[in-house]
């Protein structure tokens with residue numbers, strides 16, 4: 474192993490975006506792409522590293538800078554020192570990388586290839602494609618902190634300079650990333666419910682599993698940054714903690730969700746559900762259940778009951794298929810004054826194969842995701858504020874869930890209550906996904922979906938949270 478790979482192996486296990494928590498990565502370098510640096514003694518490279526220790530093997534995008542001398546103030550972002558004597562830094566935290574990345578998108582540059590090709594694409598009107606106010610060297614670049622699957626850099630300037638957020642996708646997959654295609658199409662159609670698109674990067678790399686020997690996909694996505702706003706998760710947590718009713722906001726969120734679904738149904742193809750669609754969706758439920766059975770011991774006791782819910786859902790008529798958000802929860806929505814709810818992150822669930830995520834799906838998946846999120850607010854509030862009464866939190870979650878569904882039905886005319894069994898199955902499937910997600914990433918949160926699974930099975934109906942073992 475060369476010295477770069479050696480220092481990355483240890484460092485990657487500590488990164489939030491590394492999917493194989495508790496496992497030592499087995500890294501294989503597929504190639505890299507380089508960008509021109511505006512600073513002497515600093516090289517900018519993005520490595521594509523296959524982790525063969527994962528099942529299935531997972532491809533990661535790892536931007537680094539290689540510096541001949543230390544980055545002032547960058548101590549905690551230093552990954553290591555390699556045989557050439559250069560210091561390797563976590564790219565997004567190095568201003569030289571951040572500037573090069575935005576310049577590539579806005580200027581539609583082609584990267585320096587090393588078995589990987591990468592090209593920038595701007596979504597800005599031609600007259601603004603070389604707008605110096607966007608990639609101006611005086612913009613500050615800050616990496617967004619927190620619980621993200623990807624790494625986002627926020628660029629802020631002074632005066633009338635636009636603020637931009639650029640997301641670097643960490644796990645790469647062959648195929649179009651819906652985060653880019655759906656949000657860009659919605660923004661270009663004039664939807665107020667998504668941020669404006671600035672541009673993106675596409676790439677191509679070796680893939681022996683494909684007949685062409687090459688795979689291609691999106692590497693990064695830049696969009697308008699909405700400063701000083703809160704996401705719905707934070708707004709809802711504050712409301713639940715202080716006992717404030719959230720019904721009006723949840724109702725408006727239901728309306729916004731219906732409007733976005735309607736826009737997506739006009740911008741992308743729709744089709745009636747076919748027997749093949751039913752097989753594909755239910756197979757993915759059983760596959761996720763199999764993963765959960767292997768990774769989350771508590772699920773085993775519920776296996777036959779879970780399968781019964783999935784079977785019941787296959788016996789009822791299915792509504793038509795269309796493009797959806799795919800990983801809808803309160804953390805994916807911003808409350809923007811004067812504009813209402815703005816939806817983000819149309820990437821779909823990061824643990825789901827991309828070839829499933831870029832297909833038409835049932836809107837019920839998004840509804841179920843948001844219903845689960847209201848339950849998460851109640852579960853997390855109980856954990857953070859043990860003094861809050863369980864019955865109050867149950868009522869808070871119940872009211873928010875009902876208002877969200879009512880708002881959706883009012884705006885869409887789609888009576889979700891007619892699809893109750895299917896919606897129950899999607900909610901159960903989402904809770905199973907979450908049990909795996911939390912076990913891998915935030916084990917102390919695993920009880921939230923696990924308790925929900927018990928509740929969904931014991932009641933078979935939602936939205937009616939019940940107390941299990943003194944917790945929500």
Ligand SMILES: Nc1ncnc2c1ncn2[C@@H]1O[C@H](COP(=O)(O)OP(=O)(O)O)[C@@H](O)[C@H]1O
Pocket residue numbers: 617620621622623624625638640668696697698699700702704804805806807817818820
């Ligand atoms: N356009 C934006 N304006 C303001 N904040 C944003 C914007 N895009 C993302 N964010 C913030 O970044 C967080 C993570 O973004 P998201 O797209 O969900 O990333 P990930 O795919 O890594 O989960 C969001 O919850 C939100 O707080």
Ligand SMILES: O=P(O)(O)O[C@H]1O[C@H](CO)[C@@H](O[C@H]2O[C@H](CO)[C@@H](O)[C@H](O)[C@H]2O)[C@H](O)[C@H]1O
Pocket residue numbers: 620621622623706800802803804818821822823842845846847849907910
């Ligand atoms: O990283 P993403 O935003 O793409 O989504 C993943 O991480 C989410 C957690 O940050 C996870 O969502 C779960 O936790 C939320 C609270 O933090 C809660 O509101 C959601 O209902 C719950 O699913 C999401 O499932 C995962 O894909």
